[in-house]
Amino acid sequence: MDRKQFLQTLGISAAAVVFINSIEGCKKPDLTKKIDFTIDLSSSQYSDLNTAGGYAYLNGVIIAKTSNGDFIAVSQACTHEGCNVEYQLAQNDFVCPCHGAKFNSSGGVMNGPANTALTKYNISLSGTTLRIFA
Ligand code: FES
Secondary structure, eight states: OHHHHHHHHHHHHHHHHHHHHHHHOOOOOOSSSSSEEEEETTGGGGGGGGSSTOOOTTTEEEEEOOSSSSSEEEEEEEEETOOEEETTTTEEEEEOOOTTEETTTTEEEEESOOSSSSEEEEEEEETTTEEEEO
């Protein structure tokens, strides 16, 4: 292999790696995987969850604290085009900042353009350990 062939091969390989990585970045979360994890509410990483209206993202799930102190959890990816939804305390719902879809606290669609509900997850609290599971 001469120098020119080597550089061509190297360039094609680099382009293939960039292309494959860009495809991976566009993948929507795998909603078929089983959700079952815990978080420690005493950790500074989740300090937002100590305040009503606070929310956090983990493992494709948005976990939010409601005004009455309960926690709710739904899939974080909007079912329209996959943007991360945000929790709104005053309305106790989730809104998508990309195109304005709204979902109720159970994940049901209130406003389009999304037409499929978010997945709602179960929550249990033991001490400062919050379990989120399907
Ligand atoms: S991605 Fe959420 S409304 Fe479009």
